[in-house]
Amino acid sequence: MVRHPALRDRIAAGILDTAASVLAERGDAASMAEIARAAGVGRATLYRYFPTREALLLGLTRAAFEELSVRIADASLDTVPLREGVARASRAFIAAGARYAAVVHVGKTYVDDPAEFDRAVAEPVRALLRRGVADGELRTDLPAEVLFEMFTGLLERGLRLVERGQLGAEQAGAAITTVFLDGASR
Amino acid sequence: MVRHPALRDRIAAGILDTAASVLAERGDAASMAEIARAAGVGRATLYRYFPTREALLLGLTRAAFEELSVRIADASLDTVPLREGVARASRAFIAAGARYAAVVHVGKTYVDDPAEFDRAVAEPVRALLRRGVADGELRTDLPAEVLFEMFTGLLERGLRLVERGQLGAEQAGAAITTVFLDGASR
DNA sequence: CAATGATGAGACATAGCTATCTCAACACAA
DNA sequence: TTGTGTTGAGATAGCTATGTCTCATCATTG
Numbered sequence: 126m127v128r129h130p131a132l133r134d135r136i137a138a139g140i141l142d143t144a145a146s147v148l149a150e151r152g153d154a155a156s157m158a159e160i161a162r163a164a165g166v167g168r169a170t171l172y173r174y175f176p177t178r179e180a181l182l183l184g185l186t187r188a189a190f191e192e193l194s195v196r197i198a199d200a201s202l203d204t205v206p207l208r209e210g211v212a213r214a215s216r217a218f219i220a221a222g223a224r225y226a227a228v229v230h231v232g233k234t235y236v237d238d239p240a241e242f243d244r245a246v247a248e249p250v251r252a253l254l255r256r257g258v259a260d261g262e263l264r265t266d267l268p269a270e271v272l273f274e275m276f277t278g279l280l281e282r283g284l285r286l287v288e289r290g291q292l293g294a295e296q297a298g299a300a301i302t303t304v305f306l307d308g309a310s311r
Numbered sequence: 312m313v314r315h316p317a318l319r320d321r322i323a324a325g326i327l328d329t330a331a332s333v334l335a336e337r338g339d340a341a342s343m344a345e346i347a348r349a350a351g352v353g354r355a356t357l358y359r360y361f362p363t364r365e366a367l368l369l370g371l372t373r374a375a376f377e378e379l380s381v382r383i384a385d386a387s388l389d390t391v392p393l394r395e396g397v398a399r400a401s402r403a404f405i406a407a408g409a410r411y412a413a414v415v416h417v418g419k420t421y422v423d424d425p426a427e428f429d430r431a432v433a434e435p436v437r438a439l440l441r442r443g444v445a446d447g448e449l450r451t452d453l454p455a456e457v458l459f460e461m462f463t464g465l466l467e468r469g470l471r472l473v474e475r476g477q478l479g480a481e482q483a484g485a486a487i488t489t490v491f492l493d494g495a496s497r
Numbered sequence: 498c499a500a501t502g503a504t505g506a507g508a509c510a511t512a513g514c515t516a517t518c519t520c521a522a523c524a525c526a527a
Numbered sequence: 528t529t530g531t532g533t534t535g536a537g538a539t540a541g542c543t544a545t546g547t548c549t550c551a552t553c554a555t556t557g
Contacts, residue, residue: 153338153339170505178545264489267486267490278464282461304453306494308491308492352534
């Protein structure tokens with residue numbers, strides 16, 4: 126019958142989605158059999174779409190990166206005030222969510238081009254923070270790199286809160302933004 | 312010759328230390344052979360000290376927990392002002408450091424008594440934050456549970472910065488405290 | 498309805514890891 | 528020095544996961 130290539134892509138995407146949630150939960154311990162079962166598909170079929178485990182992880186990483194980089198680009202972090210930029214970056218990260226969580230939960234990284242990831246995702250955020258420091262909006266007693274690390278730490282936890290249903294996506298984005306910029310104090 | 316029990320304990324502790332660093336680096340993927348080699352000990356010997364992999368992970372978790380809970384207890388979080396409490400908790404966590412990093416990096420948790428961990432480590436910190444909220448020192452627009460999550464997120468990142476040598480232990484503790492309480496803004 | 502091709506179930510080989518066991522070499526105490 | 532006990536190295540068994548393959552079944556296209 127020759128499946129439509131589009132249909133094939135949809136199936137692959139569906140498998141990736143399922144794999145994302147399984148891997149987010151069980152980490153690298155999740156086997157191909159487990160993922161196939163969760164995706165409601167035969168193990169052989171899973172291997173037809175992703176010939177090796179590495180290919181699957183790579184596809185997953187690529188999808189997460191794709192989504193995240195599009196959202197970051199859309200956020201135009203370099204044209205908005207610091208506070209708005211931080212808020213947008215938070216929302217972008219939370220929205221990319223589920224896929225990204227799986228990627229970070231799997232120890233080894235399967236990024237094919239780390240430099241490109243850095244350029245498209247990490248660097249815009251770093252630049253935003255550096256600008257904040259230079260403009261005197263952010264504290265200068267901590268290196269921008271440290272601020273960046275703290276920010277991403279908050280992002281990860283916000284993501285977790287959303288996944289556990291303890292916070293809505295908007296609330297999480299706002300919480301991250303406000304804790305990072307204003308702190309937890311009144 | 313009948314090794315002194317004390318000596319045996321020291322060897323076991325040494326193995327645990329090495330295991331901590333190997334596991335912190337490679338996660339659950341690190342094999343027993345790898346750990347034995349890193350510890351400069353035969354694989355069989357490793358099994359003599361820790362009869363199963365689970366026993367090793369359990370010992371590691373227990374050591375981390377032990378250290379952390381002692382430090383938290385020592386911090387008397389319930390008797391000091393909020394800011395001091397947050398600072399102490401940060402330092403305790405950073406100091407427990409290396410061991411704890413391995414534990415969090417290994418996906419599956421090998422805690423023998425999660426409730427006890429919660430009671431001795433997590434709960435005192437939560438109580439501190441709840442008190443802060445009740446006293447009006449911490450913001451009330453975010454649930455204390457969310458503040459807790461944010462705080463631990465910062466702790467993890469601070470720990471990472473120390474391990475990468477980007478920050479000293481004291482500096483990391485201070486950075487966590489100040490970002491959490493005052494935020495990154497000026 | 499017939500042909501084509503995708504699917505699921507399962508067999509199979511392979512590889513790596515855990516866990517056990519044996520044994521020769523070695524260190525220390527008496 | 529002798530004997531006891533520990534160690535490292537290696538062999539081995541069992542298990543589990545990856546990846547390949549076959550085949551009967553099923554869905555879709557024409």
